[in-house]
Amino acid sequence: MLQVLSRASPRLSYRLAGWLAGDSQIATILSVIGGGLFGYLGILVGLNAAKEFGGSPALGALAGILILNPASATITLFGEELLPGRGGLIGVLLAAIFIALVERRVRRFVPQSLDIIVTPTIALLITGIITYLVFMPLGGFISDVITKGLTSILDFGGVVAGFILGATFLPLVVTGLHQGLTPIHLELINSIGDDPLLPILAMGGAGQVGAAFAIYFKTKKKRLKRAIGGALPSGMLGIGEPLIFGVTLPLGRPFITACLGAGVGGAFQAAFNIATVAIGVSGLPLAFIVNAGEVLLYLAGLLIAYAAGFIFTYLFGFKDEMAGEFE
Template identity: 50%
Template structure:
């Protein structure tokens, strides 16, 4: 059965929609309260192949396993009038807030939080920047083709209404970019968006240049429209948010609508003009001086090499988002950003490295992975290449970065710029300024070649495959393989410190009968859950009590904190990760309040199971009573 058919069959054998009083799901099973047990056919449900187990303890539990249960619950939610509920605060169908909270918890340092905020402000604007930039690129191409020396288009096309309209639409966003940045900044920090928009308008108000100077306490304050750029807009909008929140707490409700926005705009505008604009202007001038005058002009090919070679490490920690306002400031000052094409060479180095790995690799699984991510790499989307192959392998990430440096060094010689922020790779070609398309393409080819040569010669060895898949370099697992060809044993570490307990001693029948997989249970001595191995977080239950991790070699691990803890409504679990996030062995996944869980009457015994146990011959727990987090827990063959 597909999931829709399975959902329909379960509902039917539960007596139909009208017989279901309540239906919830946790990470492994559906939990159903029915109005009349006489209308329920449990035996028929047990006979369904996709059903792992059925338990009737007043509340009927239908065990489907991680992942499957969410999809089936979703089908029931969408195809019936039954209210499928996970908890009182959130559901599996709307977990954006939990995911965002977990992501925020992961961003611990001041710089990480800063760049995350900048990313949240600018990323929603990028599609508009790409569209506007491409329209201006088309207009630029028409201008070049209409040049009398080219002799391709009639010069009169430049006076046509259609051409002028194309240019005007392309310039719309750039003319009002400060407004959008101000609105998004206010939204990001929890303020009124229109007030943030006013902050953006203020920074670029033409009247500032018309006034020229303002006498304040006997001092002549120089005014200028655009001073401080988008950095000034962000800081000014943030200030407006802080003032708004401060005033709102201190005025009567009846006066809030009038006084709060009035005081916010008046005070915020004065501080922006007097303090924020001059300081932000100095900062932007300093950043521009360092990148353009020092790194590109004085640094020359060395500066270009360093910028391109160090960009990928910035991407992996999210710091690349912080460069968006810098690019836009360069475009505002010079008409294009020469920094962006140089940094785009980083993606080219990755593409070259992938080609080298594909040619050298003998492992079919790795070759298939490279073949699947390589096309989007050419289009300038580098994350699948980075996180799927080069970064886990390690050395190819370094050789790809160094190879990209050669492309960056080449472009630094010719002052190749881009007219807007957008994708890299071949998709950036129409965005290149001043007809330097061919130079950009040559730079891209050099970065391809650099990444390829360095990776082919120094960046890849076949034994690295084990880092990705935990299997030998030259072999992939085959059905029917004999014992001598089977994969060597490997292990996962304990995610908890505490006392080991066999699954068959658990009060929960689903885990005790190994219905969802083999493994071991731990009664924790510390309220911290760690990643037992490298992998990807494929499931995060909204309550935080259960996390699913899939390793790079396909093992599916369920970490379930306590028994029946899905019923705890208070926030006793504090997630430190989010769904789809890559984790490494020992990363902190969750903190939990042991005392609160015990005081609420819940069993803290925590099953650690391999949910796709059928894929392995043996899964053996360590033979000891106590274990420390990070010690070897399970050996798998």
């Protein structure tokens, strides 16, 4: 069945996305929009990073431009020409944080009457030199380690790596640490052209949806049914926090069985090397940014995670006595 699905999915998914194919002006417009967003995202990242560290947003944006500027290719250091964009968003973060710190320290010694001219100039000059000498090579090295490390793990570990990554994502969501993965997703897209990690991690929400369905069908408590019914639509659309904090985590064991279901879905996504071309919310909407020939396979993995989360929870994860607080 999986082989038939694998052979059929490219043809069917291309038909589904046919309105975007070829030299269509709609396809061209969307490509320009998407390309501009990811091509110059470093400017927005620099702006917000500098703001968070107490610097001027405009200087943070300039730090991003330092990394992205095509003219940096004319600079030769240590016998090699600089590669524009080298270091990616990690380099941008380093440069933006640095320029914010420099700005704050320089401002202490500059008279207020000269601050508007002198402080930004000194901060930009120091940051520019350090960026091209240190941050771009260092950011590039870190980016290479992250992207090559993750792709090697997925290539070597295969379905096992997919299971582990899928099964451990929900605990990250509980702690809020999943937000720190955004630069990694963006760096994967920037470095290899797509993101094989996001579809695997998206199975975390799918396993939880399956677990919630199992609890809904098994419980007799009306309050619990209402809580699940209100949170399921958002869970299927990739927003899992209502189900996590309102249903599975308070019950305890269903949270674990949801993670196991997510692992099964993650193993499927890893087995077929499903990847996205952008970042977005998980669940059903993620299908719109999956590589065109892999859309049906992604949806199949989503259904498998639903089913696995349902089965694990229905058989092992939930008894109605556990829902005493929902009386």
